[in-house]
Amino acid sequence: MNHPGEPVHPALYALAEDGTLDLLYLACGACGALTFPSSAYGCRCCGAAAEAGHTQRLAGRARVRQMVTVHQALTPALAAPYVVAELELAGGVLEEAVLDVRHEGDLAPGMPVRAVPAIMPDGRFTCRFAPLEDAA
Numbered sequence: 001m002n003h004p005g006e007p008v009h010p011a012l013y014a015l016a017e018d019g020t021l022d023l024l025y026l027a028c029g030a031c032g033a034l035t036f037p038s039s040a041y042g043c044r045c046c047g048a049a050a051e052a053g054h055t056q057r058l059a060g061r062a063r064v065r066q067m068v069t070v071h072q073a074l075t076p077a078l079a080a081p082y083v084v085a086e087l088e089l090a091g092g093v094l095e096e097a098v099l100d101v102r103h104e105g106d107l108a109p110g111m112p113v114r115a116v117p118a119i120m121p122d123g124r125f126t127c128r129f130a131p132l133e134d135a136a
């Protein structure tokens, strides 16, 4: 079985049973709002300390708000060009992420995407977002 290794960022995502990724949020102990990632210092809504909340694991569903193609390689692990999008995660959390598409034209504002693992050269996996199949 071709099972991915360890996550590069274990506070951000975890492998789901269906082979996609779940995202790890901080659920506020005071107001209940979600903050991403689970390692945040505190609630983005009311400022309550992270210790008052708990980690909440949710399916890695998101919605594209806007996207841009990056033509300069910022890290050796990521060959340019690649597509970055601002995504709306659970609870209205906004996060920039790398998309598993070849062209930004493959995306459109409002398009649903899901988190999937991408295997790194060292065998660990990182998080990418891919469009949800229309048939799903």
Ligand SMILES: [Zn+2]
Binding pocket: 028, 029, 030, 031, 032, 033, 043, 044, 045, 046, 047, 048
């Ligand atoms: Zn809060």
